[in-house]
Amino acid sequence: QVQLVQSGAEVKKPGASVKVSCKTSGFTFSRFGITWVRQAPGQSLEWMGWISPYNGKPNYAQKLQGRVTMTTDTSTSTAYMELTSLGSDDTALYYCARSSFGSGGQLYFDYWGQGTLVTVSS
């Protein structure tokens, strides 16, 4: 069955970086995009970006440009998300999700990881 298993919770100081992993199984990794979404306490979901399965290139949310890097390792079917220069507003639950397409090309996230809590605190 399709599974996405994320790395454990992290506590970081302001200005530090964090790298979250998302190990996948149960599907052909190279045929699907991986999206990253986060949810700050009491807030809605926020799309951070994704890596396209077609060209392997990332597409990041404008507000995170320059601080976020998304990569994949096809040899281990694992995706990574690194966020630098952390601030208190980066405290959130971070999710990876597999991206699929409907018959009309509509993108949606059909399987999700369990989430990784990143806490930024001095």
Place this chain on the structure above:
Amino acid sequence: DIQMTQSPSSLSASVGDRVTITCRASQSISTYVNWYQVKPGRAPKVLIYAASSLHSGVPSRFGGSGSGTDFTLTISSLQPDDLATYYCHQSYSTPYSFGQGTKLEIK
């Protein structure tokens, strides 16, 4: 950027009730809308994709409709397991965006 306005923000209903959640996009987005269920401590689950397609394994009491700017998620007969927060999501153009969520409580 496309804004998704979801209502209501919270809802209390009884088991067996029909429940409707709406989402309005700030511009026309065809059928590029999906609906997710989020429970505390659990991975989010997609319920409906492409506005009206039921994802595999999702109970048939969940349904979606709409196109253009107005979309609806309907639960035809509310069950205790439906206690969760529900989000609409547009995948028409980046940055993909979500509604503010509807917290569903069981009376």
